[in-house]
Amino acid sequence: MTDAPAARPLLEVDGISVAFGAVQALQRVSMEVGRGEIVAIIGPNGAGKTSLINVVSGFYHPYEGRILFDGQNRTDFKPYDVAALGIARTFQNVALFKGMTVLDNIMTGRLLKMRGSFVLDALYVGPAKRQELAHRAFVEKIIDFLEIQAIRKTLAARLPYGLQKRVELARALAAEPDLLLLDEPMAGMNIEEKEDMCRFILDVHDEFGTTIALVEHDMSVVMDISDRVVVLDYGRKIAEGTPDEVRKDPAVIDAYLGVPHE
Amino acid sequence: MGILHAVLVAPFVDIASNPRFLAEVLIGGVAAGLMYSLVALGFVLIFKASGVFNFAQGVMVLFAALNLVGLIDLGVPVLAALVLTMAIMVALAFAIERVVLRPLVNQEHIILFMATIGLNFFLEGFGEMVWGANVKKLDVGIPDRSFLVSGIQMNQLELIAAVTAGILVAVLAVFFQRTRIGRALRAVADDHEAALSIGIPLKTIWVVVWSVAGLVAIVAGIMWGAKSGVQFSLSLIALKSLPVLILGGFTSIPGAIVGGLIIGVGEKIGEVYWGPLVGGAIENWFAYVVALAFLVFRPQGLFGERIIERV
Numbered sequence: 001m002t003d004a005p006a007a008r009p010l011l012e013v014d015g016i017s018v019a020f021g022a023v024q025a026l027q028r029v030s031m032e033v034g035r036g037e038i039v040a041i042i043g044p045n046g047a048g049k050t051s052l053i054n055v056v057s058g059f060y061h062p063y064e065g066r067i068l069f070d071g072q073n074r075t076d077f078k079p080y081d082v083a084a085l086g087i088a089r090t091f092q093n094v095a096l097f098k099g100m101t102v103l104d105n106i107m108t109g110r111l112l113k114m115r116g117s118f119v120l121d122a123l124y125v126g127p128a129k130r131q132e133l134a135h136r137a138f139v140e141k142i143i144d145f146l147e148i149q150a151i152r153k154t155l156a157a158r159l160p161y162g163l164q165k166r167v168e169l170a171r172a173l174a175a176e177p178d179l180l181l182l183d184e185p186m187a188g189m190n191i192e193e194k195e196d197m198c199r200f201i202l203d204v205h206d207e208f209g210t211t212i213a214l215v216e217h218d219m220s221v222v223m224d225i226s227d228r229v230v231v232l233d234y235g236r237k238i239a240e241g242t243p244d245e246v247r248k249d250p251a252v253i254d255a256y257l258g259v260p261h262e
Numbered sequence: 263m264g265i266l267h268a269v270l271v272a273p274f275v276d277i278a279s280n281p282r283f284l285a286e287v288l289i290g291g292v293a294a295g296l297m298y299s300l301v302a303l304g305f306v307l308i309f310k311a312s313g314v315f316n317f318a319q320g321v322m323v324l325f326a327a328l329n330l331v332g333l334i335d336l337g338v339p340v341l342a343a344l345v346l347t348m349a350i351m352v353a354l355a356f357a358i359e360r361v362v363l364r365p366l367v368n369q370e371h372i373i374l375f376m377a378t379i380g381l382n383f384f385l386e387g388f389g390e391m392v393w394g395a396n397v398k399k400l401d402v403g404i405p406d407r408s409f410l411v412s413g414i415q416m417n418q419l420e421l422i423a424a425v426t427a428g429i430l431v432a433v434l435a436v437f438f439q440r441t442r443i444g445r446a447l448r449a450v451a452d453d454h455e456a457a458l459s460i461g462i463p464l465k466t467i468w469v470v471v472w473s474v475a476g477l478v479a480i481v482a483g484i485m486w487g488a489k490s491g492v493q494f495s496l497s498l499i500a501l502k503s504l505p506v507l508i509l510g511g512f513t514s515i516p517g518a519i520v521g522g523l524i525i526g527v528g529e530k531i532g533e534v535y536w537g538p539l540v541g542g543a544i545e546n547w548f549a550y551v552v553a554l555a556f557l558v559f560r561p562q563g564l565f566g567e568r569i570i571e572r573v
Binding site: 057059078079080083084088089091095096097098099100104107108109111112114171172175 | 455461
């Protein structure tokens with residue numbers, strides 16, 4: 001299922017370590033995400049999965065190791081620089097703009113693509129109007145794609161959790177990212193919502209060719225949709241491979257069943 | 263019975279008997295109200311974009327006025343002094359972002375609030391150090407003249423203040439609702455982390471919003487300074503704009519205007535028609551009583567976002 005790898009992987013994480021005080025969140029973790037791949041990062045609670053996503057998206061900075069995106073060193077980039085590179089993300093506990101409508105939320109995802117002057121924007125004439133309409137058209141496409149037409153004008157705060165997660169995915173997609181980072185996209189969902197989300201992730205991958213790295217706590221959900229799986233435990237990478245390989249790996253089984261560490 | 267008549271009937275008889283005088287009182291109230299609105303606007307802008315209640319807004323008004331007066335007294339032409347003051351306020355915005363806000367990013371709002379208290383005292387002391395503590399007369403060429411329109415007395419300064427406030431509000435409303443920067447501002451106000459993740463640079467947004475608040479402070483400073491001289495008590499008008507904020511809602515630009523008008527008109531009418539009953543000075547406490555009532559019955563204000571508590 002994996003596409004033939006291009007000259008270099010899109011994202012290379014090279015031996016990064018992150019610590020919060022005395023707590024080692026990540027210890028010399030290395031991994032790669034190739035163009036067009038869906039890679040899942042799994043592991044038990046506190047394994048460092050979210051930390052890894054936060055490092056890649058520039059919210060944390062590692063004290064050692066490097067992050068390369070498209071072959072360039074991006075280790076010290078700030079979150080908004082990372083976004084400008086074409087990396088979009090969602091958050092574990094949904095970070096929508098709660099006081100804005102669903103449509104406005106998704107439109108903010110296009111901010112980086114917008115250009116123009118205050119005056120023209122304010123008067124809403126000429127290029128400003130054309131630009132707004134063009135972006136709006138793209139956003140409508142995503143809204144159709146994720147089947148959220150009916151809640152377009154609803155305030156984000158009033159949506160049920162599962163839909164909020166879907167809107168957050170829509171906002172990330174609106175940026176037309178090269179790499180999409182999803183932090184527990186299925187957390188707190190019921191079975192039906194989880195299946196929907198799996199389907200959307202696969203559809204996004206097929207339709208837009210987006211490379212996706214997703215973090216998930218629940219192993220079973222991601223096995224069907226990922227090309228490769230990276231397993232973290234206590235801040236270290238303990239396994240990597242196809243879903244089938246990882247499933248049989250004794251270290252992974254130990255980690256999930258809670259065999260005591262030496 | 264006598265009391266009831268004096269409170270509930272007599273003032274209305276007064277009002278009905280002299281509509282021309284009522285019109286003058288109303289105009290005075292509207293003018294005063296818009297002046298409160300101008301100060302309240304500065305609060306709303308910063309609160310909207312960073313969720314921070316900027317305790318120093320009143321002092322920013324004073325600081326802007328002090329700089330303007332100081333420069334004019336040094337012999338700088340009015341227009342050049344105005345441009346220089348604008349530059350100073352923008353520079354101040356850059357400095358605040360760098361020194362105060364950036365080190366405190368993602369901290370609790372109460373911590374940022376405390377930082378603005380510090381900013382308040384710094385600006386007050388700094389202004390006094392540079393320009394001295396004397397009351398200064400601000401003359402930017404707007405004559406404080408009165409004239410009659412169909413028998414109703416009007417004040418030119420108040421009229422200009424009203425028109426300026428109106429224009430300012432219209433421009434800001436359009437800026438927030440229609441421009442890309444406006445959408446980014448609303449996004450930042452709502453959720454810092456998410457705003458960063460979609461590529462909005464917080465730094466830039468904060469500098470923009472504090473600059474705009476600084477420019478609004480200049481306008482407020484000019485109007486108040488021209489009316490009552492530039493003195494350190496000018497920073498206390500911030501206290502008067504607090505009830506305006508509570509009335510209008512902390513996040514609403516139109517709310518700041520309507521709130522200001524209600525307070526301005528309300529206190530003038532109260533003072534003129536009901537004041538004699540209690541020996542006057544209604545003007546001093548009217549705003550706070552209204553604010554108190556709002557806090558009890560409608561804490562989000564007239565136009566604020568409704569507070570929904572999830573349990």
